[in-house]
Amino acid sequence: xxxxxxxxxxxxxxxxxxxxxxxxxxxxxxxxxxxxxxxxxxxxxxxxxxxxxxxxxxxxxxxxxxxxxxxxxxxxxxxxxxxxxxxxxxxxxxxxxxxxxxxxxxxxxxxxxxxxxxxxxxxxxxxxxxxxxxxxxxxxxxxxxxxxxxxxxxxxxxxxxxxxxxxxxxxxxxxxxxxxxxxxxxxxxxxxxxxxxxxxxxxxxxxxxxxxxxxxxxxxxxxxxxxxxxxxxxxxxxxxxxxxxxxxxxxxxx
Amino acid sequence: xxxxxxxxxxxxxxxxxxxxxxxxxxxxxxxxxxxxxxxxxxxxxxxxxxxxxxxxxxxxxxxxxxxxxxxxxxxxxxxxxxxxxxxxxxxxxxxxxxxxxxxxxxxxxxxxxxxxxxxxxxxxxxxxxxxxxxxxxxxxxxxxxxxxxxxxxxxxxxxxxxxxxxxxxxxxxxxxxxxxxxxxxxxxxxxxxxxxxxxxxxxxxxxxxxxxxxxxxxxxxxxxxxxxxxxxxxxxxxxxxxxxxxxxxxxxxxxxxxxxxxxxxxxxxxxxxxxxxxxxxxxxxxxxxxxxxxxxxxxxxxxxxxxxxxxxxxxxxxxxxxxxxxxxxxxxxxxxxxxxxxxxxxxxxxxxxxxxxxxxxxxxxxxxxxxxxxxxxxxxxxxxxxxxxxxxxxxxxxxxxxxxxxxxxxxxxxxxxxxxxxxxxxxxxxxxxxxxxxxxxxxxxxxxxxxxxxxxxxxxxxxxxxxxxxxxxxxxxxxxxxxxxxxxxxxxxxxxxxxxxxxxxxxxxxxxxxxxxxxxxxxxxxxxxxxxxxxxxxxxxxxxxxxxxxxxxxxxxxxxxxxxxxxxxxxxxxxxxxxxxxxxxxxxxxxxxxxxxxxxxx
Amino acid sequence: xxxxxxxxxxxxxxxxxxxxxxxxxxxxxxxxxxxxxxxxxxxxxxxxxxxxxxxxxxxxxxxxxxxxxxxxxxxxxxxxxxxxxxxxxxxxxxxxxxxxxxxxxxxxxxxxxx
Numbered sequence: 022x023x024x025x026x027x028x029x030x031x032x033x034x035x036x037x038x039x040x041x042x043x044x045x046x047x048x049x050x051x052x053x054x055x056x057x058x059x060x061x062x063x064x065x066x067x068x069x070x071x072x073x074x075x076x077x078x079x080x081x082x083x084x085x086x087x088x089x090x091x092x093x094x095x096x097x098x099x100x101x102x103x104x105x106x107x108x109x110x111x112x113x114x115x116x117x118x119x120x121x122x123x124x125x126x127x128x129x130x131x132x133x134x135x136x137x138x139x140x141x142x143x144x145x146x147x148x149x150x151x152x153x154x155x156x157x158x159x160x161x162x163x164x165x166x167x168x169x170x171x172x173x174x175x176x177x178x179x180x181x182x183x184x185x186x187x188x189x190x191x192x193x194x195x196x197x198x199x200x201x202x203x204x205x206x207x208x209x210x211x212x213x214x215x216x217x218x219x220x221x222x223x224x225x226x227x228x229x230x231x232x233x234x235x236x237x238x239x240x241x242x243x244x245x246x247x248x249x250x251x252x253x254x255x256x257x258x259x260x261x262x263x264x265x266x267x268x269x270x271x272x273x274x275x
Numbered sequence: 276x277x278x279x280x281x282x283x284x285x286x287x288x289x290x291x292x293x294x295x296x297x298x299x300x301x302x303x304x305x306x307x308x309x310x311x312x313x314x315x316x317x318x319x320x321x322x323x324x325x326x327x328x329x330x331x332x333x334x335x336x337x338x339x340x341x342x343x344x345x346x347x348x349x350x351x352x353x354x355x356x357x358x359x360x361x362x363x364x365x366x367x368x369x370x371x372x373x374x375x376x377x378x379x380x381x382x383x384x385x386x387x388x389x390x391x392x393x394x395x396x397x398x399x400x401x402x403x404x405x406x407x408x409x410x411x412x413x414x415x416x417x418x419x420x421x422x423x424x425x426x427x428x429x430x431x432x433x434x435x436x437x438x439x440x441x442x443x444x445x446x447x448x449x450x451x452x453x454x455x456x457x458x459x460x461x462x463x464x465x466x467x468x469x470x471x472x473x474x475x476x477x478x479x480x481x482x483x484x485x486x487x488x489x490x491x492x493x494x495x496x497x498x499x500x501x502x503x504x505x506x507x508x509x510x511x512x513x514x515x516x517x518x519x520x521x522x523x524x525x526x527x528x529x530x531x532x533x534x535x536x537x538x539x540x541x542x543x544x545x546x547x548x549x550x551x552x553x554x555x556x557x558x559x560x561x562x563x564x565x566x567x568x569x570x571x572x573x574x575x576x577x578x579x580x581x582x583x584x585x586x587x588x589x590x591x592x593x594x595x596x597x598x599x600x601x602x603x604x605x606x607x608x609x610x611x612x613x614x615x616x617x618x619x620x621x622x623x624x625x626x627x628x629x630x631x632x633x634x635x636x637x638x639x640x641x642x643x644x645x646x647x648x649x650x651x652x653x654x655x656x657x658x659x660x661x662x663x664x665x666x667x668x669x670x671x672x673x674x675x676x677x678x679x680x681x682x683x684x685x686x687x688x689x690x691x692x693x694x695x696x697x698x699x700x701x702x703x704x705x706x707x708x709x710x711x712x713x714x715x716x717x718x719x720x721x722x723x724x725x726x727x728x729x730x731x732x733x734x735x736x737x738x739x740x741x742x743x744x745x746x747x748x749x750x751x752x753x754x755x756x757x758x759x760x761x762x763x764x765x766x767x768x769x770x771x772x773x774x775x776x777x778x779x780x781x782x783x784x785x786x787x788x789x790x791x792x793x794x795x796x797x798x799x800x801x802x803x804x805x806x807x808x809x810x811x812x813x814x815x816x817x818x819x820x821x822x823x824x825x826x827x828x829x830x831x832x833x834x835x836x837x838x839x840x841x842x843x844x845x846x847x848x849x850x851x852x853x854x855x856x857x858x859x860x861x862x863x864x865x866x867x868x869x870x871x872x873x874x875x876x877x
Numbered sequence: 878x879x880x881x882x883x884x885x886x887x888x889x890x891x892x893x894x895x896x897x898x899x900x901x902x903x904x905x906x907x908x909x910x911x912x913x914x915x916x917x918x919x920x921x922x923x924x925x926x927x928x929x930x931x932x933x934x935x936x937x938x939x940x941x942x943x944x945x946x947x948x949x950x951x952x953x954x955x956x957x958x959x960x961x962x963x964x965x966x967x968x969x970x971x972x973x974x975x976x977x978x979x980x981x982x983x984x985x986x987x988x989x990x991x
Contacts, residue, residue: 032860032898036891038867042874043454043890046486047883047920050461054879054928058464059346061925061946065933067343077933077947082954088337088350092400092412093955095287096419099393100962102294103423106386107969111430111976161932165958194297201295208288211280214339221280222338232936258965265972408952415959422966426973435974439967439983443897446910446963450890453917453956460949461924855906855983859898 073228074237079158083243087222091207094247098204101254108261114269131182139181146174154248158240159232167244168251175256184267191260196253203250210242278324279335279352282317282362282403286396289313294389303382310388311373314395318366321399325359329768331794332775334405334786345787347467353405353786356772357608361533364612365398365526367755368619371748372518375623380518387427387516394420394522401530405541405786407459407491408466410534411452414498417527418445424519425511434514440855441511444497447862448504452494458487459542469786472542472779480546485877488543489869495538498531500589502563503865506851506858509570512582517626520578524585524622525615529592533611536596536604540777549599551876555869556597561691563590568698570847572818575637577625577706581618584661584699588614591692595676598683601797605773606675609759609766613668616756617660621703623749624654627741628710637706642713650741651711653749658707660756662700662815663693663808668759671766673811674803693811700811701818708823715823766800773797882923889916902981903971907964914960918953925949 051057064081068074072084082090150170157163178187190196214223229236289309299305327333332355340349369391382388397417404410422445426438460466462483463474475484497504512523539552567587574580592614595607625635627650634640644651660667663674673696677689708714759765774797775781781792850861893913900906925946931938933947975981 029860029899031864032895035860035862035864035867036895038871039863040887040891042482042486042867042870043887044880044883045874046458046483047886048880049481049483050458050924052879053882053923054926056461056925056927056946058460058925058946058948060348060460060464060466060948061933061944063343063346063348064947065935065944067348069935075934075936077935077944078950078954081947081951084338085340085348086350086408086948086951089409089412089951089955091284091287092397092409092416093958095290095393095396096412096416096959097962098291098294099390099416099419099423100966102386102389102393103419103426103966104969106383106390106423107426107429107966107973109383109429111973113430159936160934165954197297198295201291205288205291205295208284208291211284215276218276220277220336220339221284224338262968262972408955412955412959415963419962419966422963422970426970429973430977432974432977435970435977439903439970439974442963442967442970443906443910447894447897447913449959450913450917454890454920456952457917457920457924457949460921466948856898856900859894863894863898 069231072224072237073231074158074240075231076158076160078161079163079240079244080237082163083158083240084224084237087211087243090243090247091211091222094204094207094250097251097254098200101200101257104258105261108265110269131180136181139177139183142177143174146170146177150174150248150252154244155234155241157244157248158237159234164244164247165251168248169255171248171252172255172259176259179259179263184263188260188263188267191256196256196260200250200253200257203246203248203253206246206249207243210239210246213239277333277335278320279333279354279403280337281320282324282366282399283396285320286313286317286392286399290389290392290396293385293392297385306382306385306388307373307377310392311370311377313392314366314369314373317395317399318363318370321359321363321366324354325356325363325768328354328356328359329771331791332782332785334789341789342787345470345473347465347470347787350409351405351467351786352403353782354403355775356768357533357776358402360608360612360768360772361526361530362399362402364615365402365522365530366395368522368525368615369395371619371623371752372521374748375521375626375745376518377744380516383427386423390420390424391518394424394519398522398526398530402533405469406467407456407471407538411449411456414452414495414534415449417530418442418449421511421519421523421527425515427516427519428514431514436853437510437514440853440858441507443855444504444507444858444862447859448494448497450494451490451497451866455487455490455494458483458490462487467786468538468541469783472545473783473787475542475546478546480548480877482874484543484546485873486870488538488547488877489873491538492535493866493869495531495534496559496593497862498528499535499593500528500531500563500586501559501593502566502590503861505563505567505586505589506861508586509579509582509851510853512585513576513579517622517629520581520622521619524581525619528585528589529611529615532589532592532596536776540779541782544777544779547877553597553599555872555876557594557685557688560590560592560594560597561688561695563587563593564692564695565590566847568695569844570851571699571702572705572822573844573848574702577628577635577637577640578622580637580702580706581621581625584703585618587695587699588618591673591676591695594680594688594692595672598676598679598685600679600683601773601777602770603676603679604776605766605770605797606672606679606803608672608772609668609675609769610672612765612769613670613672613756613759614661616752616759617657617667617669620653620657620749620752620756621661623745623752624650624657627745627749630741630745637709641709641715644710645713647711647741649746650749651707653746653753654707654711655704656753658700658703659812659815660753661703662696662812664812665805665808666757666761668756668765669696670808671760671803674808677807678803689807693807693814697811697814697818700815701822704815704819705822708819763800763802766802770797770800882919886916886920886923889913889919901984903974903983904968904981906983907967907971910967911960911964914956917956921949921953921956
């Protein structure tokens, strides 16, 4: 016990100091709920006249701070490339036919109810995802959230036990090309402004009427690009992890 | 049309493009050529940006969101000589890394090239941005690409372990940055560095402001591998593939320090107590430099040795920044460039050894590399340059830092920094002496080190002479370091960059109002003295000789020294335990103490 | 003045860090990292909170309504994406490491030391 305590003593000491000083700092801030910063009001006041936008978070994410979001999209892109790199087949392993060989659930068939639910939910989730992506500049949501929803539709396929189908979908290059298209799309939408003499990511598309589907200039395009990228990225991720369970086997004991 | 966005977007677009060329991944040449061309193009753009920034800092507002009233609602790149210069360095190091990996590196599909270009883009963005949150985003992009590259060799547990430690520590560092950003945002209402600085100007530092600074500093100092946040670095840099290590040790770590300096001067320099900060940072910097130097001497895993040397030099650079003086800052910038080239050359030379012998174990390689004459000569030269041999860039940088320290009254600093530089350079020279000339004997102090020298082949074939293309970046990097030190013009640019860097009101006026203030031209540069640098080089040779030479240091003397040192050495080794839990413990401990110091002193 | 959100921020951060410091399972470690990260979400959101404010969407809302700060919400969104992607990478490390060493315990396998 005392050994354990000694082991944790530096941590406890540091945590105590960190917690206390952090609390002191946070208490010195403007009181909770009384925030008076300049950034938010400026965005709220200018987004309608300048961009015909009604959704401030989307306006900040894709317009005012659109460059952040470009890098953010590429964080996801880098992580997917990294995961695919790491989850490749090791030299001591071989690829088998995609059958579930995990020992602890060899005979476990997904229940018919799961299959039925998956078939039922797949189209609706897909539709919801598309809706959220397309309306990201009008209502809560957007490319990231909608993209995750789109990928969720395919996770229903996984839950229904149709692992083979899911792997088949991601095996050819279509999904990774879709991912690359989404990522490149964001870069290229920003480039559009350069020949016209504007700065990168300048919102020069027609702004439309506030509240319309086609409004706020490039926001819908960027949402679609991000949505495509995110959906394809999460599909690639689950396929990569799934391949570890289904396809890749250890050949020989090291 | 301004060129400012191109370094980032070119690299990002080409990364995606290469990823989409998946079917072509068997045609290595195409990937090599495209990625090399991209890096070269980025370097060319950076050079133009640097050239343009000499006559006046350039501000580039993404989406044309120029400040409304005075408030910056958009994201700006601020291209001054310091940021453009570091961006140029990162692009050149990427070129060197890609040249080294040309066709001989075992690339898995397109991932290696994609990740290298993403990493390049993140380095560019991180150096050029003038926005705090944008800095964080590029910090994370840099991290994600770097973690994946570190874990590249999945057939061994070392890289996976190192990548895990790296990723966890840097994520925790990212939380600190975010907490700092949140505090600063609550205090100032903006994310732009210039805005935050303008709001804070002249205000007394409350607990929130000082905590914000320390949290941001801790976050970026973790990237900068400063005690006690450095533990992840040797684990990661020693196992990453050689080209990635070149970038990690050559520029990534230094960008962490650069971020701290940038944030301090633009945002906090009129608020915090400079004297207290100087004390804190000098203390940490010197401790880091010493620890890194000693640990480097204790390694026989060559890449781990170089990684600890990076820790040591990072401490030296922090000390240079901590003097909070424009001339010292100029020296530090010069040192970053000079050191980046030398360290890149050393990692590449180690990569050549791996190519031939599939080992980085000093003991295993001893005497086996006699026929690699060119590599040996270049390795020794790089080792000497690491100690600050004139006229390498390291000499100029270190000399300026030390002279400024003396002028400011820190007379203990120059000898201390020289000792630190000599320690890690001595370790490198010792390794070179053993490996290329068979000097010394197998039983050195380091023999207690674990045998982690085995390396999986990074490359396909390893027979025959060293491919020329591997030696090209090695020679080029050494020449670059030589040029940095020898050319007066480079020192001029560095001092101009530093003068612009510390010009807080000029920066604010330019970013917030677009108003150029007349640039204060620094006095013509004074070259640092040769004698102290030569002394450091001789000290490095003495350290190497202590390990290698027969004679007076043989026998009883050596045993005595060994017995004397065994206690502290064992303690140091135990501290670097390799367990992520311990690292986080020290991180929390260090953070708590620094936070308390900040609350008390600022 | 209420400090409850700030207390929860500190609690989440320290609990997450404590979990990492003492973790004996890599997946547990990744989860703890996420716990610590959620403290940053909470801090960002609570800083931008305005008493009685609505979501910053101006559709069918009277022009003078108070709204919470939209910027911190955008920052939190970015933060969440970062957290999710890093977790995916960490889990990939954990998986491959498990296959190599047969253990999830970060303290079991002798690492590189010294």
